[in-house]
Amino acid sequence: MRTLRNNLGLLAFIGLAGLLELVFRHELDPYYYKILVDVGIAVTLAVSLNLINGITGQFSLGHAGFMGIGAYVAASLSTLGIVPALARAGCPPALEGLVLALSVGVAVVVGGVCAALAGLAVGVPTLRLKGDYLAIATLGFGEIIRTIILNTEAVGGPRGMSGIQPLSSFFWVWAWAGICVVVIWRLAHSVKGRAFYAIREDEFAAAATGVDTTRYKVIAFVLGSFFAGVAGGLLAHSATGYINPSQFDTLKSIEIVVMVVLGGLGSISGTVIAAVVLTVLPEALRGFADYRMVAYSLLLILIMLTRPRGLMGAREAFHVWKRLPQ
Amino acid sequence: MSPLLEIESATVEFGGLRAVDALDLRLEEGEVVALIGPNGAGKTTVFNAITGVYPLSRGAIRFAGKPIHNLPTWRTNRLGIARTFQNIRLFRNLTAFDNVIVAFNRRARRDVGGTLFRTAAAEARRREIFKQAGELLDWLGLADAAETCSADLPYGKQRRLEIARALATKPRLLLLDEPAAGMNAAEKADLAILLDRLRGELGLTLLIIEHDMKMVMANCPRIVVLDHGQKIAEGAPVEIQRNSDVIEAYLGEKPKEN
Numbered sequence: 032m033r034t035l036r037n038n039l040g041l042l043a044f045i046g047l048a049g050l051l052e053l054v055f056r057h058e059l060d061p062y063y064y065k066i067l068v069d070v071g072i073a074v075t076l077a078v079s080l081n082l083i084n085g086i087t088g089q090f091s092l093g094h095a096g097f098m099g100i101g102a103y104v105a106a107s108l109s110t111l112g113i114v115p116a117l118a119r120a121g122c123p124p125a126l127e128g129l130v131l132a133l134s135v136g137v138a139v140v141v142g143g144v145c146a147a148l149a150g151l152a153v154g155v156p157t158l159r160l161k162g163d164y165l166a167i168a169t170l171g172f173g174e175i176i177r178t179i180i181l182n183t184e185a186v187g188g189p190r191g192m193s194g195i196q197p198l199s200s201f202f203w204v205w206a207w208a209g210i211c212v213v214v215i216w217r218l219a220h221s222v223k224g225r226a227f228y229a230i231r232e233d234e235f236a237a238a239a240t241g242v243d244t245t246r247y248k249v250i251a252f253v254l255g256s257f258f259a260g261v262a263g264g265l266l267a268h269s270a271t272g273y274i275n276p277s278q279f280d281t282l283k284s285i286e287i288v289v290m291v292v293l294g295g296l297g298s299i300s301g302t303v304i305a306a307v308v309l310t311v312l313p314e315a316l317r318g319f320a321d322y323r324m325v326a327y328s329l330l331l332i333l334i335m336l337t338r339p340r341g342l343m344g345a346r347e348a349f350h351v352w353k354r355l356p357q
Numbered sequence: 358m359s360p361l362l363e364i365e366s367a368t369v370e371f372g373g374l375r376a377v378d379a380l381d382l383r384l385e386e387g388e389v390v391a392l393i394g395p396n397g398a399g400k401t402t403v404f405n406a407i408t409g410v411y412p413l414s415r416g417a418i419r420f421a422g423k424p425i426h427n428l429p430t431w432r433t434n435r436l437g438i439a440r441t442f443q444n445i446r447l448f449r450n451l452t453a454f455d456n457v458i459v460a461f462n463r464r465a466r467r468d469v470g471g472t473l474f475r476t477a478a479a480e481a482r483r484r485e486i487f488k489q490a491g492e493l494l495d496w497l498g499l500a501d502a503a504e505t506c507s508a509d510l511p512y513g514k515q516r517r518l519e520i521a522r523a524l525a526t527k528p529r530l531l532l533l534d535e536p537a538a539g540m541n542a543a544e545k546a547d548l549a550i551l552l553d554r555l556r557g558e559l560g561l562t563l564l565i566i567e568h569d570m571k572m573v574m575a576n577c578p579r580i581v582v583l584d585h586g587q588k589i590a591e592g593a594p595v596e597i598q599r600n601s602d603v604i605e606a607y608l609g610e611k612p613k614e615n
Contacts, residue, residue, distance in 0.1 A: 033480070034474060214473055218473070221465070221472045222458055222486050224472070225462075228451055228455070232448035232449055235410075237431075238430035239430055239431075239442075241460065241463045244431065
């Protein structure tokens with residue numbers, strides 16, 4: 032009973048996402064619907080990178096690479112595998128939609144798992160590097176992934192992949208965002224999970240306190256990569272049904288890093304807020320037409336000048352509420 | 358009975374520099390031993406060698422009979438060696454409470470499902486650990502500092518918190534690197550009482566690096582003196598005070614009388 036009660040929040044959130052989906056699908060302008068989907072994907076990306084960069088303090092610039100792996104694996108599975116297989120098998124039309132949705136859901140998870148495996152393969156050798164060196168190594172990794180995709184004809188090479196089933200609804204994207212936030216929050220706030228913060232603060236002192244630092248760094252990297260891969264898979268299956276390698280370049284990695292830094296390194300709620308703001312902002316600034324990105328950059332500079340440690344610093348939103356005079 | 362800690366002709370070299378030179382040291386369970394010597398004598402290097410930071414170029418270190426000189430730092434801690442640092446190394450942006458919680462890493466059960474779903478059993482275990490952490494802070498007089506960011510604590514409390522964090526790992530051997538450094542007289546008196554309780558109530562074995570001679574002479578029945586990485590004397594406080602090699606190491610050679 033208690034266990035159920037402890038998870039009621041997440042279940043309610045997913046239920047709410049489902050309800051909103053029913054409403055939004057028909058009532059909401061597709062433009063706003065797309066923004067909401069983008070925001071959900073951005074939240075998943077930023078919170079998963081926050082586990083690596085903010086909470087564990089391992090500066091990674093390769094998040095878009097893991098996202099790309101997830102996107103291409105999931106898209107290949109669904110476009111080249113699941114859809115033709117369903118067509119051959121001749122599913123009853125009443126069930127076809129459900130079967131397709133479920134199998135694409137599995138494809139997205141498989142994409143995440145592949146990204147996690149890549150995270151393991153990259154993390155084990157590179158996590159002994161520190162600071163700038165790790166950043167450069169992960170940057171290189173991201174570029175390698177992009178270059179591999181660029182040169183793989185089977186997935187369209189530089190032309191990208193199109194005709195992907197547009198099944199990433201508001202519901203799926205936000206359900207995953209909710210799961211990502213809850214998983215990372217609970218992990219980071221568990222007794223063992225405090226080791227992630229300890230590594231960021233002082234790796235040597237953490238080791239002297241009995242923390243197997245390598246293990247925790249790898250866990251952070253692998254789990255962060257998993258959610259990046261899932262976010263990639265969701266992006267691939269979003270309304271346009273089209274991906275290309277340039278969506279997963281270093282600029283995308285930097286965009287996610289900016290969300291984490293702006294939200295406050297280590298603050299999960301801050302990262303969520305920053306992901307929402309930074310995804311909505313460029314759209315909201317369309318009124319500035321040609322000067323849109325200038326205004327966007329100026330706002331970034333302004334925020335960093337007034338709040339150099341990010342919107343939240345290392346705190347969480349409710350800590351701030353607690354401090355407000357009652 | 359083998360000694361709790363046994364260092365056997367341990368040598369640590371950095372390039373051409375021999376920081377610790379063929380050091381022999383044995384600590385029996387429950388002993389309180391001071392490691393003293395002039396600056397640069399290699400005292401902290403000894404601590405770092407024990408905790409697996411530096412490899413030995415020769416010799417061996419055994420803890421409770423097991424060789425430990427090839428183990429990584431975190432493994433030495435799990436075997437029962439905890440330490441504090443000369444220049445306090447707390448997790449500065451974490452609260453005092455969370456600093457201690459990190460040190461419960463070994464005692465917390467690995468239960469991924471329980472953690473992610475916050476099962477009733479996992480939550481009960483978490484509360485139990487939180488309770489123990491609270492009690493530990495209380496035992497060290499840090500209860501009111503629990504929710505303070507550790508970097509904001511006054512200096513004396515930071516030193517205490519480092520000891521609390523070390524104790525949370527349930528060590529058998531505690532290495533204290535200049536615990537009295539920068540403390541005022543009242544804080545030093547408190548520290549002396551604490552050292553007594555660490556040995557008396559917890560039965561810990563202590564190896565202490567300290568420059569405050571009054572502190573050392575009053576609290577450590579056995580003293581080991583290091584100079585240029587070599588052990589130059591070992592014995593009870595009275596013996597050390599009279600030892601001419603020790604006096605020379607600290608004050609330089611006696612001027613010749615003529």
